[in-house]
Amino acid sequence: MAKITFISHDGTERTLEARNGMSVMEVAVNNSVPGIDADCGGACACATCHVYVDPAFLALAGEQQEMEKSMLDFAESVKPNSRLSCQIKVTDALDGLRVTTPESQH
């Protein structure tokens, strides 16, 4: 289990309990966190679940695969801490994770 805080682009925060093994995207979608579309449902096919990960957690969020890197290269407003949230698996180590959602996924 991990507590994850989602911060929307306007600063609104929501902290949610997340089960291990789910993706950060699934946690967001199940709880209707605004700002994450996840059109493909987590297949790493659409790049509409872009988030910014608190730099303190970047290493804990796991390695980026080639596919994700290429997809992010085309997302809007990409930063060094950009990730696709469908590719981040929840683990105990991510307890306290803070992610910020962008203004738009398109």
Add this chain to the structure above:
Amino acid sequence: MPAGEAQRIVIVGGGQAGAQVLQSLRQGGFTGSLTLVGDEAALPYQRPPLSKGYMKGEVGEERLYFKPSAWYEDQDIELRLGTHVTKIDRASRQVRLGDGGHLAYDWLILATGSRPRPLPVHGADLGGVHDLRTLADVGRLRPGMVAGRRMVIIGAGYIGLEAAAVARQLGLEVTVIEMAPRVLARVTSPVLSEFYAAEHRRQGVTILTGVQLSHLEGNDGEVSAAVLADGTRLPADLVLSGIGILPNEHLAKDAGIACSDGILVDRDARTSDPHVFAAGDCASRPLVHFGRSGRLESVHNAIEQGKLVAAAILGLPRPVEDCPWFWSDQYDLKLQIAGLSQGYDTHVIRGDPASRRFAVFYLKNATLIAVDAVNSPAEFLASKKLIMSGTKLAPGALIDTSTPMKDIAARAAA
């Protein structure tokens, strides 16, 4: 939408389009009554994993649900699952239900989806012969998918090939038979067909193209073989039919709503009855980037039309109509498709298919109309933009691998 007036919306169908309409309506501030009638028992769920991770047993049913059950309560949405709509009465604005009840509506959304084309041969009703469309279908199919068993798949479209990949990975002996001279013939170019046929063969799948299924044989009501028109007998413990889908348009048709291979809708997803919308597989819509109309069988189409419906009902500006896109996962190959390649006059290949990372671009009058990108997300995402912009392109520029796709797209946009 007139303010302050009670509004009742009924959605028929709990697939991707129906679920999107619910979400977009509540997100957009709709406070009236929302009822979704779905003929399956499960909460609305995603279908793509049915022929991928879910079939493989990697993903549980709960993870397919668009939303947990609590969401529907929170959002004050009434789910009538396991229930059919039998008739639309447009004059009184009511739908009749299979259980004898009825629901009144101010707006009706038909998200009735599609059904597998039935296998038109003797023996199609034998045990062990399956379709692949619903959770229940996979529930029936999967217990038989045991290593060493023989599976015959009829139809080499995306469903058939994705299922073949899963079955092979589970250790079954798999034969795919296809009437057309090549796999994926209806949806893509010979280049891609050859690549996928070769990959499946390399993985140990037997692919037979240009063959006609005669009938299915059985023992004690269970399928035992698929017999081809030339007499070839393919022993089978399990048969999967994946020969395309048909739009569920009968409710609309019976109610006198205009249909022609799908329920006809305008850009806002409105049918010939202004109080009735249609979205997803069942709808035939204007394809604005391609100058024609048609049905699209895809997640993107269902989501987009769901959003169009909600915007039209709420009186919001029409959302941007994106370039159509699709994906297919087979083995370690992710195919991402943007656009519609029908009618292309030129195609060029960027990268080397042997490297398992390449893209096929399809052009018409020197304009990009589609791409098939294998393990090449940059080519896919850049092409989406290029297709939308309709810019004239030199095919040579697209295949210059020394220039990143991002730069090619940026140059074209400049």
